[in-house]
Amino acid sequence: xxxxxxxxxxxxxxxxxxxxxxxxxxxxxxxxxxxxxxxxxxxxxxxxxxxxxxxxxxxxxxxxxxxxxxxxxxxxxxxxxxxxx
Numbered sequence: 083x084x085x086x087x088x089x090x091x092x093x094x095x096x097x098x099x100x101x102x103x104x105x106x107x108x109x110x111x112x113x114x115x116x117x118x119x120x121x122x123x124x125x126x127x128x129x130x131x132x133x134x135x136x137x138x139x140x141x142x143x144x145x146x147x148x149x150x151x152x153x154x155x156x157x158x159x160x161x162x163x164x165x166x167x
Contacts (some may be wrong), residue, residue: 109145110152114165116140121165123152 108127
């Protein structure tokens with residue numbers, strides 16, 4: 083093998099290892115149920131959406147990267163009076 087091919091192959095393996103090592107981040111966001119005012123943390127990793135019966139919900143936050151960030155946001159919204167629980 084020529085040096086150029088060897089260097090190219092080693093570089094491609096290194097890039098592939100870096101890409102594979104970075105885990106995919108699922109985002110979390112806050113739902114607010116209309117009939118109760120309860121806010122709930124929801125994960126984008128779930129393949130289904132919550133059932134909108136007998137109540138509807140609204141997404142009231144932008145996605146945050148970790149569950150801890152979502153819970154902190156939920157507590158802040160509760161303190162501001164935007165959520166009942």
